[in-house]
Amino acid sequence: MTELMTPPRSGGCRNAPVLKQRGQREVFCGLTGIIWLHRKMQDAFFLVVGSRTCAHLLQSAAGVMIFAEPRFGTAILEESDLAGLNDAHAELDREVATLLARRPDIRQLFLVGSCPSEVIKLDLTRAAERLTQQYAPKVRVLDYSGSGIETTFTQGEDACLASMVPVLPTTEARNLVVVGALPDVVEDQMLALIDGFGIDTVHVLPSRTIDSDIAIGANTVFALTQPFLGDTHAALIRRGARHIAAPFPMGEEGTTAWLTAIAAEFGVSDEVFETVTSAPRRRARQAVAKAAETLNGKSVFFFPDSQLEIPLARFLTRECGMTALEVGSPYIHDAIHGPDLDLMPAGPQISEGQDVDLQLDRCREARPDLTVCGLGLANPLEAEGLSTKWAIELVFTPVHFYEQAGDLAALFARPLRRKSILGVAAE
Amino acid sequence: MKLTVWTYEGPPHVGAMRVATGMKGLHYVLHAPQGDTYADLLFTMIERRDHRPPVTYTTFQARDLGADTAGLFKKACQDAYDRFKPEAIIVGASCTAELIQDDPGGLAETMGLPVPVIPLELPSYQRKENFGADETFFQIVKHLAKPTEKTARVSCNVIGPTALGFRHRDDVAEITNLLFELGIEVNVTGPMGATPSDIARMGQAHFNVLLYPETGEMAARYCEKEFGQPYTKVVPIGAGATHDFIAEIRAMSGSTVQLDDDRLRQTWWSRSVDSTYLTGKRVFIFGDGTHVKAAARVARDEMGFEVVGLGCYNREFARDVRALAKEYGVEALITDDYLLVEKTIEDLQPEMILGTQMERHIGKRLGIPCAVISAPVHVQDFPARYSPQMGFEGANVLFDTWIHPLVMGLEEHLLHMFRDDFEFNDAAGPSHHGGAVQHAKPEPETAPEAATADNVIWLRDAERELKKIPFFVRGKARRNTECYAAENGVFEISVDTLYEAKAHFAR
Numbered sequence: 001m002t003e004l005m006t007p008p009r010s011g012g013c014r015n016a017p018v019l020k021q022r023g024q025r026e027v028f029c030g031l032t033g034i035i036w037l038h039r040k041m042q043d044a045f046f047l048v049v050g051s052r053t054c055a056h057l058l059q060s061a062a063g064v065m066i067f068a069e070p071r072f073g074t075a076i077l078e079e080s081d082l083a084g085l086n087d088a089h090a091e092l093d094r095e096v097a098t099l100l101a102r103r104p105d106i107r108q109l110f111l112v113g114s115c116p117s118e119v120i121k122l123d124l125t126r127a128a129e130r131l132t133q134q135y136a137p138k139v140r141v142l143d144y145s146g147s148g149i150e151t152t153f154t155q156g157e158d159a160c161l162a163s164m165v166p167v168l169p170t171t172e173a174r175n176l177v178v179v180g181a182l183p184d185v186v187e188d189q190m191l192a193l194i195d196g197f198g199i200d201t202v203h204v205l206p207s208r209t210i211d212s213d214i215a216i217g218a219n220t221v222f223a224l225t226q227p228f229l230g231d232t233h234a235a236l237i238r239r240g241a242r243h244i245a246a247p248f249p250m251g252e253e254g255t256t257a258w259l260t261a262i263a264a265e266f267g268v269s270d271e272v273f274e275t276v277t278s279a280p281r282r283r284a285r286q287a288v289a290k291a292a293e294t295l296n297g298k299s300v301f302f303f304p305d306s307q308l309e310i311p312l313a314r315f316l317t318r319e320c321g322m323t324a325l326e327v328g329s330p331y332i333h334d335a336i337h338g339p340d341l342d343l344m345p346a347g348p349q350i351s352e353g354q355d356v357d358l359q360l361d362r363c364r365e366a367r368p369d370l371t372v373c374g375l376g377l378a379n380p381l382e383a384e385g386l387s388t389k390w391a392i393e394l395v396f397t398p399v400h401f402y403e404q405a406g407d408l409a410a411l412f413a414r415p416l417r418r419k420s421i422l423g424v425a426a427e
Numbered sequence: 428m429k430l431t432v433w434t435y436e437g438p439p440h441v442g443a444m445r446v447a448t449g450m451k452g453l454h455y456v457l458h459a460p461q462g463d464t465y466a467d468l469l470f471t472m473i474e475r476r477d478h479r480p481p482v483t484y485t486t487f488q489a490r491d492l493g494a495d496t497a498g499l500f501k502k503a504c505q506d507a508y509d510r511f512k513p514e515a516i517i518v519g520a521s522c523t524a525e526l527i528q529d530d531p532g533g534l535a536e537t538m539g540l541p542v543p544v545i546p547l548e549l550p551s552y553q554r555k556e557n558f559g560a561d562e563t564f565f566q567i568v569k570h571l572a573k574p575t576e577k578t579a580r581v582s583c584n585v586i587g588p589t590a591l592g593f594r595h596r597d598d599v600a601e602i603t604n605l606l607f608e609l610g611i612e613v614n615v616t617g618p619m620g621a622t623p624s625d626i627a628r629m630g631q632a633h634f635n636v637l638l639y640p641e642t643g644e645m646a647a648r649y650c651e652k653e654f655g656q657p658y659t660k661v662v663p664i665g666a667g668a669t670h671d672f673i674a675e676i677r678a679m680s681g682s683t684v685q686l687d688d689d690r691l692r693q694t695w696w697s698r699s700v701d702s703t704y705l706t707g708k709r710v711f712i713f714g715d716g717t718h719v720k721a722a723a724r725v726a727r728d729e730m731g732f733e734v735v736g737l738g739c740y741n742r743e744f745a746r747d748v749r750a751l752a753k754e755y756g757v758e759a760l761i762t763d764d765y766l767l768v769e770k771t772i773e774d775l776q777p778e779m780i781l782g783t784q785m786e787r788h789i790g791k792r793l794g795i796p797c798a799v800i801s802a803p804v805h806v807q808d809f810p811a812r813y814s815p816q817m818g819f820e821g822a823n824v825l826f827d828t829w830i831h832p833l834v835m836g837l838e839e840h841l842l843h844m845f846r847d848d849f850e851f852n853d854a855a856g857p858s859h860h861g862g863a864v865q866h867a868k869p870e871p872e873t874a875p876e877a878a879t880a881d882n883v884i885w886l887r888d889a890e891r892e893l894k895k896i897p898f899f900v901r902g903k904a905r906r907n908t909e910c911y912a913a914e915n916g917v918f919e920i921s922v923d924t925l926y927e928a929k930a931h932f933a934r
């Protein structure tokens with residue numbers, strides 16, 4: 001088998017003490033996931049049951065608004081809905097009826113819970129069951145929570161995928177399920193690699209349409225492509241599937257480690273593995289090396305945002321020569337993040353959760369060359385002379401697997417290159 | 428419950444943030460879940476602010492709900508005071524916190540903070556962003572402004588500008604300068620740029636200049652009652668309105684200083700022969716009430732357009748805008764339903780839209796040029812250059828930005844003459860916009876029968892003839908022909924019908 005990733009000699013970060021502070025968290029809520037999920041699932045509609053704030057968040061987080069009529073919307077609760085829950089259910093049924101009449105292309109409807117719907121205890125599971133009965137078999141109605149009191153940013157995707165697991169058909173066949181929403185082009189690359197290994201029963205969750213033949217059972221193994229899928233991981237295990245633990249497929253090393261774990265599970269020979277991966281590995285190394293020229297020897301500080309922080313820090317420290325000063329993540333889940341933590345050289349402060357003001361103090365004190373943070377913090381930190389990378393771009397841009405490894409490194413290199421260019425011009 | 432796809436206004440606490448972020452030395456403690464912190468990016472990204480908004484969110488989670496969210500609020504409040512040492516604090520609840528009824532105002536009051544604490548009651552399930560800003564500024568003024576002696580020289584306050592406002596930065600500069608030229612000092616400008624101690628001395632001014640009724644009218648009314656300060660009713664957008672505004676200021680201040688309006692180029696630009704092609708352009712106007720009212724006047728009286736429809740998204744201005752629509756002989760569209768606005772525009776087929784960023788996208792889809800005249804804002808609405816909407820320079824800016832999306836005068840004729848030229852044809856769009864602009868232009872002709880509804884059918888020849896008409900008048904030609912056909916009981920539109928209609932509607 002191909003040489004395994006060597007853990008750092010100094011020891012990894014898996015057992016490093018984790019700093020946990022409780023204060024203001026500067027993160028999006030899980031509703032944000034709708035922005036990319038609705039692009040991925042082409043026959044799905046996401047109906048948030050919430051407030052004007054929820055609608056405004058979706059619109060603002062989408063940044064450039066996608067003004068074609070999108071496959072998401074917010075049923076905004078009004079005074080009268082707060083007064084009586086029965087009426088709220090009736091209202092919801094009415095809105096759904098209008099929506100489905102207007103959009104006959106919709107095959108899956110997600111009722112997405114928000115903070116207000118949860119605080120008033122509007123039972124969307126009950127509503128989803130009722131509506132499923134009414135609209136089956138044409139439309140499947142599911143519910144999940146994207147609320148800010150329950151979910152942080154990418155956890156919205158986790159909750160959405162987890163809601164689908166119980167309704168997937170059962171199979172006794174041995175199959176591989178790859179879990180996590182990836183841009184189509186990246187997903188196709190990934191499937192081509194796995195196909196090259198000769199593994200032929202592969203499914204993807206979420207699939208592009210409801211008609212895919214994905215099924216789960218005791219002989220299912222699954223791999224995650226995104227590090228924020230804790231609940232989906234648990235839901236799949238409850239259905240008897242087994243997780244193939246691995247570092248995440250970001251960067252050349254991460255992708256190789258991820259594929260190695262799958263190859264080992266399916267008994268793929270070294271020769272086959274080599275044939276399939278050697279060319280893209282070489283390309284990835286070359287592309288990363290180019291961007292790494294800018295990154296080499298620079299320091300990086302991660303604010304918690306998407307839960308991608310740990311695999312990204314592993315990539316930047318091992319493949320791009322950067323030093324991580326602090327790696328913050330909203331949540332750390334050992335079964336999922338452990339393999340990446342093992343590989344990341346000891347040294348950085350690992351932190352979970354946030355008190356944003358205290359963390360800003362630490363960041364200013366550390367003066368990293370690059371700060372990875374949310375949109376609310378980026379310009380203020382730039383104004384203080386710190387270079388920043390918006391974390392949200394990492395969720396919206398294709399960054400996984402070999403062919404994107406160079407782009408991933410370049411995303412981090414760009415702010416530094418820009419700063420040096422503008423610096424020269426200003427003199 | 429109401430299904431919403433895109434919204435024109437955020438929730439009321441975002442309005443309160445616009446006030447707090449515009450001011451200095453004020454801090455806002457907002458009882459809200461973590462996701463509501465998205466609102467920071469409106470200011471740091473759209474407006475490119477180099478500081479975080481002065482807002483502390485309590486970011487309570489589900490597990491706190493059964494426990495002590497009130498304690499969490501008090502801790503956040505104390506921490507915010509200790510860290511930021513503001514001159515005053517405003518406290519309030521977002522939509523979720525409103526439901527858990529912790530009463531942030533009451534809690535903060537018991538804490539004995541050494542600065543004024545102003546509680547906000549912003550009903551999230553009834554009202555919206557503009558109300559939030561208006562009410563917040565009113566509460567701040569009510570709590571902080573004290574009756575005092577008037578300044579010796581005649582002075583005024585400038586009321587209404589906020590953070591994230593549509594061109595507020597430059598409007599304030601333009602109007603402050605205009606007032607200065609009239610010999611009037613500005614006592615306080617607020618909320619934008621004011622500290623709580625500035626607000627305290629607002630009573631010194633002799634009168635108030637209300638630039639944005641949406642976000643400042645309640646405060647202006649309060650000051651009129653409490654401090655005997657009359658306030659201006661004319662919003663100086665456009666040349667005519669600016670002259671009226673100056674007359675109003677003269678009446679309030681007694682100023683007789685002669686003004687030099689050489690800088691006002693718009694009137695001559697509009698009269699010069701190249702502008703002839705603007706005559707009778709059919710425009711649809713939509714935005715906030717104040718900007719729509721001003722734009723309608725400029726469109727008709729200063730540009731020579733024909734206003735074919737208008738409306739606003741803020742119900743607070745429904746009455747004004749209905750009256751205005753009556754005066755213009757059109758139906759007022761009062762709605763915050765984006766799909767309804769789109770439908771109205773599709774039906775009216777105007778040659779141009781004066782709207783918000785939302786209508787700009789509608790225009791893109793329908794192939795109708797659009798100039799942006801009002802919030803909601805987008806990063807493009809914060810240009811690096813000086814670009815006011817108000818005063819003399821504002822009138823110049825309006826002229827330039829409104830005609831920019833249109834095909835220029837002579838170019839229009841050339842398009843008629845060479846409509847089949849392979850590079851200079853109407854599908855290429857206005858030549859000064861590069862090639863890309865018109866690509867995403869689905870002609871409404873995919874469903875001509877459906878569009879006409881009352882079963883008027885376009886014969887193939889007529890359809891082909893219609894396509895030869897340049898895109899920027901094609902919508903009008905289609906509509907006129909269909910109207911003509913309907914009025915004359917014609918069910919099939921032939922080439923003849925097309926030209927009959929053209930003759931009928933010729934001006």
Ligand code: SF4
Nearest residue numbers: 029054114115148462
């Ligand atoms: S945090 Fe809650 S209330 Fe705020 S946008 Fe998210 S779901 Fe809606």
